[in-house]
Amino acid sequence: MLKVRDLKIYYKTPAGYVKAVDNVSFEVKEGEVFGIAGESGCGKSTLVHSLILKKPPMVHMGGEAIFKGKDLMKLSNEEFRKIRYEEISIIPQYSMNALNPTKKIKDIVWDLAKEHGYTERKEIEEKLKERLEMVKLSEKVADMYPIELSGGMRQRATMVVSTLLNPDLLIADEVTSALDVTTQRVVLELLHYFKENNIIKSLIFVTHDLALLDKIADRIMIMYAGKVVEIGKTEQIVKNPQHPYTKMLLGSLPKLGIHYKQQRLRGIPGYPISLLTPPEGCRFYTRCPYVMDICPKKEPSLIEIENGHYVACHLHGGA
The missing domain is CATH 3.40.50.300 (P-loop containing nucleotide triphosphate hydrolases)
Structure with missing residues (x-):
């Protein structure tokens, strides 16, 4: 590849x-x-x-x-x-802070989809909800700003954004x-x-x-x-x-189970x-x-x- x-x-x-x-x-x-x-x-x-x-x-x-x-x-x-x-896509280093803090997750995703020729926003938002469910996030996350999410939730949301178009x-x-x-x-x-x-x-x-x-x-x-x-x-x-x-x-x-006095x-x-x-x-x-x-x-x-x-x-x- x-x-x-x-x-x-x-x-x-x-x-x-x-x-x-x-x-x-x-x-x-x-x-x-x-x-x-x-x-x-x-x-x-x-x-x-x-x-x-x-x-x-x-x-x-x-x-x-x-x-x-x-x-x-x-x-x-x-x-x-x-x-x-x-x-080809990337989940960037420090991805917990990679999302635009001024936009809701659904708007970030829609901007990305539009750039690649998608025209049906409802279709993209449905796909977003499915992916959020895959990563064990509530569909309500789509209507939230990144700052409203915990670090782990932002990490998973960034993974959803990076993979939404199936790279x-x-x-x-x-x-x-x-x-x-x-x-x-x-x-x-x-x-x-x-x-x-x-x-x-x-x-x-x-x-x-x-x-x-x-x-x-x-x-x-x-x-x-x-x-x-x-x-x-x-x-x-x-x-x-x-x-x-x-x-x-x-x-x-x-190494798990080995004390530092046994092996430095x-x-x-x-x-x-x-x-x-x-x-x-x-x-x-x-x-x-x-x-x-x-x-x-x-x-x-x-x-x-x-x-x-x-x-x-x-x-x-x-x-």
């Missing part, structure tokens, strides 16, 4: 270009949940937002993103407007980061429900929490400092991680590099416990080490 090749998305600043997404390649298959993980600042949100709407200072510097035969990087604003929310590909960007664990579970169940009922076909789920991806994703891509460091099936990434960064990410997760959490030493002036070689070498002489000098290639499992690391010969 989506093929991204050598994509470069930079931010133009007075100090130069911030290389937030630098030569990233991956694909999303129809019917799958594709997870993207990495710590804050790794480029995952920039990557997915570039597929929906490129706004200054974001600049496309190269590469392509082929979605249903069209290169998203070459579409005009008008062409983008036609497919946004209808073919083929839905991007969920850090949709669970500000929620308690009970509401997180509700959100994950709703996303699964949307997919099982063909409201959406494929899902890109962006998070820093690998434990969540273990429950929902078919495949996972790990990003660090604007680069892809590992891609594989969820079981390969979680049970058999091969990149040092992936191993350290997993090692920093708390292991953080990742050091700090992420500046993407204004990234090093020539591997971008993780300054924090890697396995650093070799070649690491600062040459960037590792993403190579396949087993069926469907790709790693960019000199430990695996990715020269």
Whole structure:
């Protein structure tokens, strides 16, 4: 459904270009949940937002993103407007605050529907009521302003708005980061429900929490400092991680039933590099416990080490 090749998305600043997404390649298959993980600042949100709407200072510097035969990087604003929310949609980060506070939910939905050529408001409002019921919200929510809803209710209302036109590909960007664990579970169940009922076909789920991806994703891509460091099936990434960064990410997760005195959490030493002036070689070498002489000098290639499992690391010969 989506093929991204050598994509470069930079931010133009007075100090130069911030290389937030630098030569990233991956694909999303129809019917799958594709997870993207990495710590804050790794480029995952920039990557997915570039597929929906490129706004200054974001600049496309190269590469392509082929979605249903069209290169998203070459579409005009008008062409983008036609497919946004209808073919490809997003539940944005901080989505609890994404809805226009001056409009009722039904008016927000109607504005969206009109933009895509719908003319029967009654039909749209009936569909809205059905979707609200799906996400366990009263139909009265349609007549309410976002400020009248709790955080969890606003999250679900935003999910309804983002999926009302049945997009083929839905991007969920850090949709669970500000929620308690009970509401997180509700959100994950709703996303699964949307997919099982063909409201959406494929899902890109962006998070820093690998434990969540273990429950929902078919495949996972790990990003660090604007680069892809590992891609594989969820079981390969979680049970058999091969990149040092992936191993350290997993090692920093708390485990249920284990007291901190039994096993201390292991953080990742050091700090992420500046993407204004990234090093020539591997971008993780300054924090890697396995650093070799070649690491600062040459960037590792993403190579396949087993069926469907790709790693960019000199430990695996990715020269």
